[in-house]
Amino acid sequence: MLVLSTGCPSPRSGPSGQFPDHLLVFYSGDTLGELFPCGCRIPMGGLSRRGGVISQDSPYPMMVLDTGSFARGNMGYDRFTAGWLIKAYREIGYTAVNLGVQETIQPVSQIREWDDLSGGILISANLIDENGLPVTRTHLIRDLGGIRIGITGVTATGYERAASSEAPELLVPIEPLQEVMNIFEEEDVDFAVLLADVSGEELQAIVQQVEGFRLIIHGEGFNVRSGVVDLDNGGRLVRIGDQGKYLGRLRLDFMEDGTITGEEVENITLDSTVPTLASITQILTDFKIELRQRREEFLTDPPNPFQRSQSAMLVDVLSGYTGHSFCTGCHVGYNLGDYYRVHQNAWAMLGESDKTNPECLECHTTGYGVPTGMNDPYRDTHLRGVTCEACHGPAAEHVRTMTAEQEGLDQSEMLPLNDQTGIPFTMEVPEQTCLRCHTEEWSPDFDYDTWIERVRHVGMNRPGSFTPDEAEEAEE
Ligand code: HEC
Numbered sequence: 001m002l003v004l005s006t007g008c009p010s011p012r013s014g015p016s017g018q019f020p021d022h023l024l025v026f027y028s029g030d031t032l033g034e035l036f037p038c039g040c041r042i043p044m045g046g047l048s049r050r051g052g053v054i055s056q057d058s059p060y061p062m063m064v065l066d067t068g069s070f071a072r073g074n075m076g077y078d079r080f081t082a083g084w085l086i087k088a089y090r091e092i093g094y095t096a097v098n099l100g101v102q103e104t105i106q107p108v109s110q111i112r113e114w115d116d117l118s119g120g121i122l123i124s125a126n127l128i129d130e131n132g133l134p135v136t137r138t139h140l141i142r143d144l145g146g147i148r149i150g151i152t153g154v155t156a157t158g159y160e161r162a163a164s165s166e167a168p169e170l171l172v173p174i175e176p177l178q179e180v181m182n183i184f185e186e187e188d189v190d191f192a193v194l195l196a197d198v199s200g201e202e203l204q205a206i207v208q209q210v211e212g213f214r215l216i217i218h219g220e221g222f223n224v225r226s227g228v229v230d231l232d233n234g235g236r237l238v239r240i241g242d243q244g245k246y247l248g249r250l251r252l253d254f255m256e257d258g259t260i261t262g263e264e265v266e267n268i269t270l271d272s273t274v275p276t277l278a279s280i281t282q283i284l285t286d287f288k289i290e291l292r293q294r295r296e297e298f299l300t301d302p303p304n305p306f307q308r309s310q311s312a313m314l315v316d317v318l319s320g321y322t323g324h325s326f327c328t329g330c331h332v333g334y335n336l337g338d339y340y341r342v343h344q345n346a347w348a349m350l351g352e353s354d355k356t357n358p359e360c361l362e363c364h365t366t367g368y369g370v371p372t373g374m375n376d377p378y379r380d381t382h383l384r385g386v387t388c389e390a391c392h393g394p395a396a397e398h399v400r401t402m403t404a405e406q407e408g409l410d411q412s413e414m415l416p417l418n419d420q421t422g423i424p425f426t427m428e429v430p431e432q433t434c435l436r437c438h439t440e441e442w443s444p445d446f447d448y449d450t451w452i453e454r455v456r457h458v459g460m461n462r463p464g465s466f467t468p469d470e471a472e473e474a475e476e
């Protein structure tokens with residue numbers, strides 16, 4: 001039979017406590033590695049805002065909980081990001097963090113590394129290692145507001161997962177939860193909390209078969225239902241998720257004997273009106289500095305993290321070449337006109353062996369041999385072919401300046417520029433630039449005065465000169 005660890009057994013300090021009038025619970029879940037506000041039309045979320053709300057003075061005893069799925073995936077970049085997220089959680093002062101579905105695909109050793117980083121607040125009742133031992137603590141017991149609070153968590157067993165080879169094994173939650181409940185009883189826990197990153201059906205089975213949870217926080221993925229559900233035992237259930245765009249806040253009102261008499265619940269929208277926490281902003285800056293240093297390592301991760309649609313707050317990580325996906329968001333006329341079509345085959349036209357031949361890459365890719373340019377055709381896929389920056393030069397500074405202007409970001413808070421290409425970004429594209437590739441040998445018929453007319457796109461794709469709709473029409 002499985003033996004569950006009991007965490008740090010703390011000696012009971014007195015008779016079962018008298019409940020406080022109120023208890024405040026902040027809760028998050030399904031963050032999926034989102035450290036910054038989303039790259040949405042209205043940027044929401046981000047750990048700095050989360051920390052800002054939680055750190056405001058609370059008149060009530062308070063705990064901070066997370067239902068799990070804090071990691072996005074199990075590639076190097078995802079794990080790197082999750083590590084920084086855990087650092088931020090520790091700084092914010094999380095009480096306990098459940099291991100969710102996205103953590104079940106990670107190697108056990110990785111989860112334990114995060115647990116150390118978290119200060120030992122990761123919990124899971126139903127993840128075990130190859131020896132049958134819990135991957136982390138199964139539960140935590142905390143004295144708060146004069147009572148003993150027991151917190152445990154489980155993750156779903158019903159999903160198909162592309163897990164790492166050393167990923168943990170999953171137990172059906174019922175039995176492990178019953179065992180944790182027994183421990184809670186032995187330890188005189190007054191109030192049992194369950195963090196559940198499970199499906200609705202699985203949660204129902206748990207509620208029916210395991211008695212005693214007075215507060216259940218359900219991690220819900222994308223469509224989070226707000227509000228509170230009354231449980232048959234007088235407890236409460238709330239839900240949270242959606243990549244950290246919201247932060248749950250629940251105030252429970254008690255009678256002395258622990259009966260819940262009421263509550264106030266809100267999923268706080270983390271938009272620009274909420275305060276930020278400086279210590280978390282600093283952690284995120286350190287994250288960006290390391291991300292920039294380790295850029296090449298992460299470029300191999302599909303999808304290339306630098307090409308994912310991501311928060312505007314990450315543009316300052318870029319330096320030198322960015323790839324054309326960063327241009328098209330603003331320059332909506334991207335696909336319009338001959339200027340693009342004449343160069344669109346520059347990569348595809350190369351035979352397989354030529355795609356790694358430096359002699360060919362020089363003219364058939366962007367920024368060949370330059371720092372942040374094309375240096376490995378199977379890694380730097382965003383720079384294959386003759387793209388915008390082949391003619392205009394590395395555009396990272398332009399992208400960050402324009403993004404900052406558009407999003408109202410404070411440029412003094414951004415990382416210093418770090419362009420080591422030595423090549424200017426320009427609007428003017430002189431004949432010299434064409435001749436680097438259109439040599440006598442490769443392009444004997446090249447004639448600047450006539451050929452330039454086939455690539456010139458003045459007035460075509462200035463931001464604002466096309467709406468996306470018009471661009472689509474014009475393309476047809
Ligand atoms: C956040 C929006 C944004 C992004 C992203 C962006 N641009 Fe621009 N770009 C603009 C705006 C706005 C202007 C017009 C600036 C002006 O008129 O001063 C502009 C102007 C330009 C110009 C003309 C420069 C000049 O001196 O007037 C070039 C060339 C250009 N962009 C290329 C690019 C390339 C290449 C990329 C991708 C690597 C890119 N842009 C990404 C917003 C953007």
Ligand code: HEC
Pocket residue numbers: 349350351354357359360361362363364436437438439442443444445446
């Ligand atoms: C100095 C720059 C340069 C280098 C080096 C270069 N190319 Fe090109 N290549 C071009 C240009 C420019 C064109 C378009 C020529 C034109 O249409 O006038 C072109 C066209 C082509 C074409 C289509 C036209 C044709 O000639 O068949 C192929 C195929 C091609 N290159 C393959 C290669 C391969 C393979 C290598 C490496 C052995 C290579 N290129 C190296 C610049 C270069």
Ligand code: HEC
Pocket residue numbers: 341342343344345346349362363364365366386390391429430431433434435436437438448451452453454455
């Ligand atoms: C980084 C190298 C590079 C630069 C810089 C470059 N070209 Fe090209 N160009 C190519 C390659 C490679 C091709 C062949 C690609 C294809 O056919 O899709 C090509 C094809 C063309 C073609 C089509 C030729 C045909 O036979 O139809 C035109 C026109 C052209 N380039 C004009 C220009 C002009 C004008 C400039 C400067 C403003 C320029 N190119 C800059 C590499 C370059």
Ligand code: HEC
Pocket residue numbers: 324327331334339340343386387388389390391392427428429452455456457458459460461462
């Ligand atoms: C083959 C070279 C070449 C490529 C590739 C290229 N451009 Fe240009 N671009 C030019 C030239 C040439 C001009 C006109 C410069 C001039 O007239 O002085 C220009 C001008 C511009 C301007 C200014 C337009 C205006 O109305 O003032 C913008 C913006 C621009 N390019 C964006 C882009 C973007 C975005 C891409 C990629 C999708 C791109 N360019 C790809 C050569 C190129």
